[in-house]
Amino acid sequence: xxxxxxxxxxxxxxxxxxxxxxxxxxxxxxxxxxxxxxxxxxxxxxxxxxxxxxxxxxxxxxxxxxxxxxxxxxxxxxxxxxxxxxxxxxxxxxxxxxxxxxxxxxxxxxxxxxxxxxxxxxxxxxxxxxxxxxxxxxxxxxxxxxxxxxxxxxxxxxxxxxxxxxxxxxxxxxxxxxxxxxxxxxxxxxxxxxxxxxxxxxxxxxxxxxxxxxxxxxxxxxxxxxxxxxxxxxxxxxxxxxxxxxxxxxxxxxxxxxxxxxxxxxxxxxxxxxxxxxxxxxxxxxxxxxxxxxxxxxxxxxxxxxxxxxxxxxxxxxxxxxxxxxxxxxxxxxxxxxxxxxxxxxxxxxxxxxxxxxxxxxxxxxxxxxxxxxxxxxxxxxxxxxxxxxxxxxxxxxxxxxxxxxxxxxxxxxxxxxxxxxxxxxxxxxxxxxxxxxxxxxxxxxxxxxxxxxxxxxxxxxxxxxxxxxxxxxxxxxxxxxxxxxxxxxxxxxxxxxxxxxxxxxxxxxxxxxxxxxxxxxxxxx
Numbered sequence: 001x002x003x004x005x006x007x008x009x010x011x012x013x014x015x016x017x018x019x020x021x022x023x024x025x026x027x028x029x030x031x032x033x034x035x036x037x038x039x040x041x042x043x044x045x046x047x048x049x050x051x052x053x054x055x056x057x058x059x060x061x062x063x064x065x066x067x068x069x070x071x072x073x074x075x076x077x078x079x080x081x082x083x084x085x086x087x088x089x090x091x092x093x094x095x096x097x098x099x100x101x102x103x104x105x106x107x108x109x110x111x112x113x114x115x116x117x118x119x120x121x122x123x124x125x126x127x128x129x130x131x132x133x134x135x136x137x138x139x140x141x142x143x144x145x146x147x148x149x150x151x152x153x154x155x156x157x158x159x160x161x162x163x164x165x166x167x168x169x170x171x172x173x174x175x176x177x178x179x180x181x182x183x184x185x186x187x188x189x190x191x192x193x194x195x196x197x198x199x200x201x202x203x204x205x206x207x208x209x210x211x212x213x214x215x216x217x218x219x220x221x222x223x224x225x226x227x228x229x230x231x232x233x234x235x236x237x238x239x240x241x242x243x244x245x246x247x248x249x250x251x252x253x254x255x256x257x258x259x260x261x262x263x264x265x266x267x268x269x270x271x272x273x274x275x276x277x278x279x280x281x282x283x284x285x286x287x288x289x290x291x292x293x294x295x296x297x298x299x300x301x302x303x304x305x306x307x308x309x310x311x312x313x314x315x316x317x318x319x320x321x322x323x324x325x326x327x328x329x330x331x332x333x334x335x336x337x338x339x340x341x342x343x344x345x346x347x348x349x350x351x352x353x354x355x356x357x358x359x360x361x362x363x364x365x366x367x368x369x370x371x372x373x374x375x376x377x378x379x380x381x382x383x384x385x386x387x388x389x390x391x392x393x394x395x396x397x398x399x400x401x402x403x404x405x406x407x408x409x410x411x412x413x414x415x416x417x418x419x420x421x422x423x424x425x426x427x428x429x430x431x432x433x434x435x436x437x438x439x440x441x442x443x444x445x446x447x448x449x450x451x452x453x454x455x456x457x458x459x460x461x462x463x464x465x466x467x468x469x470x471x472x473x474x475x476x477x478x479x480x481x482x483x484x485x486x487x488x489x490x491x492x493x494x495x496x497x498x499x500x501x502x503x504x505x506x507x508x509x510x511x512x513x514x515x516x517x518x519x520x521x522x523x524x525x526x
Contacts, residue, residue: 018052029053035160041204045167049164072110104140165339168339176212179213180222231243240317246301253298253301254294254424255418283387290393295391298389376407390408
């Protein structure tokens with residue numbers, strides 16, 4: 001049976017009901033706002049919302065007093081949705097003149113008009129300002145819709161920004177109901193429907209509709225796994241955010257018992273039981289320490305412990321060349337994370353992404369500082385269940401406001417692994433590469449690898465595998481010992497910075513590994 005996809009329904013799932021966003025637009029119109037900038041990539045959803053707004057504005061009114069909705073594009077011209085009358089005004093300046101000649105109580109939706117404001121014609125700016133002033137007296141409202149915010153300084157105070165959030169579960173249920181009705185599916189369990197809706201959170205209505213339809217075409221039902229896979233592809237399109245599949249578990253980490261215990265105590269933090277108990281929402285976790293000691297692995301495992309999706313933010317791609325693009329990218333990332341919530345948001349190597357935030361703004365025009373400010377403000381005010389996991393190697397590059405008490409639930413320091421941790425890491429790495437740990441003396445290997453990080457231990461074992469493969473034999477303790485003799489660890493190459501990082505962590509961060517009573521940090525390799 002073919003799937004019939006239709007235009008998205010209003011976010012409430014009903015043609016006559018009004019969503020929170022629709023009510024907000026009505027309040028702006030009734031208050032006399034003449035210019036709104038609708039920030040959304042979903043034109044069809046916005047159009048459906050505006051039609052509902054018009055219906056509510058016209059309730060109980062005489063036809064002569066009713067509101068009308070017109071939309072404009074450079075291809076179609078200006079179209080009246082009630083009368084289908086078309087004004088062939090394809091020029092962005094010409095349409096402003098046509099709008100000034102239209103009757104009162106009319107809403108004008110201008111599609112793609114933000115593209116003409118990127119490097120605007122001064123005449124367009126002047127005409128827009130005059131038209132907005134006229135709109136206040138003649139009950140006309142201009143609505144510019146764009147997927148990103150593009151406003152010249154001359155118009156920043158003239159237009160009010162209305163940001164359309166990604167559709168919530170109620171709207172996505174309406175989309176799913178439409179697909180189920182079109183496909184004639186009547187026996188899909190309520191639990192599976194709820195899982196499919198949860199899997200679609202973070203998608204636009206069109207993307208969710210496509211994902212549901214694809215799932216039916218491939219499996220003849222609605223499979224949440226198919227929807228989640230399509231969501232991962234959709235989220236990745238921006239290049240800034242991606243969904244990471246977490247196959248690792250706590251058993252994949254050698255040591256870090258304090259960090260593991262801390263995570264296990266919070267494994268039910270996103271459940272309704274935690275809310276009913278009165279637990280405050282979990283904020284996040286900052287993991288600092290020496291490179292290669294398992295910080296990124298711990299971030300992945302955090303999402304697995306919580307049983308929620310893991311989103312990874314590529315801070316390098318967050319910054320754009322256009323003015324305001326970096327801030328817009330961050331807003332899109334945070335909006336997506338809140339739509340997918342509950343989830344974990346992973347900020348890897350945080351100090352690199354905020355490298356310019358401590359400058360005066362001379363290097364990047366203050367972009368890094370503004371991005372940091374937006375991120376900190378969101379972390380402080382967020383109500384969505386988004387657990388932020390950040391990792392950093394060089395804590396001295398992080399701005400102090402990011403480290404202050406209360407910004408994170410906990411800040412952990414990950415040191416070089418001790419004897420017991422190295423034994424566990426050797427066992428994990430040997431098993432990971434399809435060998436039996438019982439064939440190796442992991443105790444002696446742990447002693448011989450003092451000063452090595454977890455990733456360095458893996459590199460040594462891989463080197464021994466190559467040596468053994470070259471001799472057409474299985475690796476032995478002697479092969480590993482040979483690889484160890486030629487390996488130069490980071491603790492030797494970077495002895496001074498590591499010592500400085502350890503000194504900084506004393507009294508400032510919680511150690512991820514239990515410390516003996518007579519706590520004495522392990523010596524750096526000579």
